[in-house]
Amino acid sequence: xxxxxxxxxxxxxxxxxxxxxxxxxKGVVQYKYIEEDLFNKSPLLLKYNxxxxxxxxxxxxxxxxxxxxxxxxxxxETWQGYPIFPKEPYERAVARFWAMFIDDKLLPxxxxxxxxxxxxxxxxxxxxxxxxxxxxxxxxxxxxxxxxGETIGLVDIVADVLSLWLRSFEEGSGVELMTREKFPKLxxxxxxxxxxxxxxxxxxxxxxxxxxxxxxxxx
Amino acid sequence: xxxxxxxxxxxxxxxxxxxxxxxxxKGVVQYKYIEEDLFNKSPLLLKYNxxxxxxxxxxxxxxxxxxxxxxxxxxxETWQGYPIFPKEPYERAVARFWAMFIDDKLLPxxxxxxxxxxxxxxxxxxxxxxxxxxxxxxxxxxxxxxxxGETIGLVDIVADVLSLWLRSFEEGSGVELMTREKFPKLxxxxxxxxxxxxxxxxxxxxxxxxxxxxxxxxx
Numbered sequence: 104x105x106x107x108x109x110x111x112x113x114x115x116x117x118x119x120x121x122x123x124x125x126x127x128x129k130g131v132v133q134y135k136y137i138e139e140d141l142f143n144k145s146p147l148l149l150k151y152n153x154x155x156x157x158x159x160x161x162x163x164x165x166x167x168x169x170x171x172x173x174x175x176x177x178x179x180e181t182w183q184g185y186p187i188f189p190k191e192p193y194e195r196a197v198a199r200f201w202a203m204f205i206d207d208k209l210l211p212x213x214x215x216x217x218x219x220x221x222x223x224x225x226x227x228x229x230x231x232x233x234x235x236x237x238x239x240x241x242x243x244x245x246x247x248x249x250x251x252g253e254t255i256g257l258v259d260i261v262a263d264v265l266s267l268w269l270r271s272f273e274e275g276s277g278v279e280l281m282t283r284e285k286f287p288k289l290x291x292x293x294x295x296x297x298x299x300x301x302x303x304x305x306x307x308x309x310x311x312x313x314x315x316x317x318x319x320x321x322x
Numbered sequence: 323x324x325x326x327x328x329x330x331x332x333x334x335x336x337x338x339x340x341x342x343x344x345x346x347x348k349g350v351v352q353y354k355y356i357e358e359d360l361f362n363k364s365p366l367l368l369k370y371n372x373x374x375x376x377x378x379x380x381x382x383x384x385x386x387x388x389x390x391x392x393x394x395x396x397x398x399e400t401w402q403g404y405p406i407f408p409k410e411p412y413e414r415a416v417a418r419f420w421a422m423f424i425d426d427k428l429l430p431x432x433x434x435x436x437x438x439x440x441x442x443x444x445x446x447x448x449x450x451x452x453x454x455x456x457x458x459x460x461x462x463x464x465x466x467x468x469x470x471g472e473t474i475g476l477v478d479i480v481a482d483v484l485s486l487w488l489r490s491f492e493e494g495s496g497v498e499l500m501t502r503e504k505f506p507k508l509x510x511x512x513x514x515x516x517x518x519x520x521x522x523x524x525x526x527x528x529x530x531x532x533x534x535x536x537x538x539x540x541x
Contacts, residue, residue, distance in 0.1 A: 173419050199395060200392050
C-alpha cells in the first residue's frame with residue numbers, strides 16, 4: 104500500500120467515524136481498517152496507544168496518531184485537496200473553538216442527561232438545551248447549510264455526535280434533547296449532514312447503534 | 323496601536339500566562355493587557371466570551387479568540403518569527419496530543435489530588451504520578467532541554483502549570499506530587515522553563531499565587 108496507512112477504529116465510535124469521514128473527503132480510500140473490540144483490546148491498540156488505549160488511532164508510515172481532533176488536524180495538513188479547516192487563521196480558531204466546545208462541554212452533558220445519575224438528569228437536560236442553543240444560533244447566523252459553509256468542515260465532522268448518535272442516545276434513554284421544534288436549524292443540519300455521501304457511507308446502522316449504546320451506558 | 327490587540331487575562335491564571343509567553347516569544351509586545359476580576363467580571367469579558375465567561379480572551383482587530391490552546395494556534399499562524407509549533411505535521415500532532423493530555427487528564431487529576439474530595443485523594447495522587455511518569459519518559463527520550471527541543475514550544479508553554487502552579491498547589495495543599503527524586507527530568511525542565519526570559523517576566527509572584535490558589539480551591 105503506497106501510503107502505509109491504517110486506522111484502528113470501532114464501528115459505534117463517533118470519534119472513529121470522524122476520521123473515516125475526513126479520509127473520505129480527502130479522497131484517501133486506500134487504507135487498512137482494523138476493527139477493535141474495546142472489551143478485548145488488541146496488542147496493536149495497546150502498542151500504538153498505551154496511554155489511554157482508545158480508538159481511533161491512525162497509523163501513518165508507522166507513526167501513531169491519537170485523539171480524533173488531533174488526527175483531523177493531521178489529515179488536513181498531510182493530504183491536499185478538500186479543505187477540512189478554514190483557510191483564514193481567525194476562522195480556523197473559531198472552528199477549533201466549536202470542536203472543543205462539542206467534545207469538552209456538550210458531549211459530557213448529553214451523557215449525563217441521558218444516562219447520568221438520576222438526580223442530576225433534569226439539570227443536565229437544561230444544560231444540553233442551553234449548549235445546543237449556542238450551536239443553533241451559530242448555524243442561524245452563518246446562514247449556510249453547514250458549519251463549514253456550503254460544504255462540511257471541521258465542526259460538522261466533530262458534530263457527527265449530534266446526528267445519528269444523539270438520535271440513538273435519545274431513543275435508547277427516552278430523553279428528548281434536540282427536537283425539530285426547538286432546534287430547526289440543527290435538525291435540518293443533521294438531516295443534510297447524514298445525507299452527504301462521505302458521511303452516509305461511514306455511519307453505523309442506527310438500530311444496532313441504539314442497542315449498543317444502551318447496553319454500554321444505560322446499564 | 324498598529325495591531326489593535328488586547329488580552330483579557332487574570333494574573334494567577336496559567337492559561338492567561340500561556341498567551342503572554344507566546345506573544346512575548348513572537349516579539350508581540352504592543353498590546354493592551356486588561357486584568358479581569360473573576361469574582362466581578364467586566365462587561366468586556368461578558369461581551370467577548372458570553373459562552374463560558376473565562377479568561378484568557380485575545381481580541382485581535384475586534385475578533386475575540388477563546389481557549390488558550392486555540393489562541394496559541396492562532397498566534398503561531400498569525401505572527402511569523404519564533405515557531406511555537408513544530409514544522410512537520412507528525413511532530414505537530416504529537417505536540418497537540420501532549421497539550422490536550424495536560425489539560426484534559428493531568429490538570430484535573432492534580433486538582434483532585436490536592437483539593438479533591440478526601441476519599442479520592444490517594445487514588446488521584448497515584449494517577450498524577452502515572453501521568454507525570456509519561457511526561458518524564460517523553461523528556462528522557464527526547465534528550466532535549468525542553469519538550470520543544472532546544473527552545474520552548476507548545477508543550478512547554480502548556481506545561482506551565484507544572485512549573486510554578488504545581489509548586490503552589492503542593493505548598494498550599496501539603497500534597498507532594500513532583501519530587502526531584504521521582505521526576506529528575508521534569509524537575510530540571512521546570513527549573514529551566516521558569517528561567518527562560520519570556521517565561522520569567524510573565525510569571526505571577528509565587529507566594530501570592532500559593533495564597534490565592536489555596537483560597538480558591540482549598541476552602
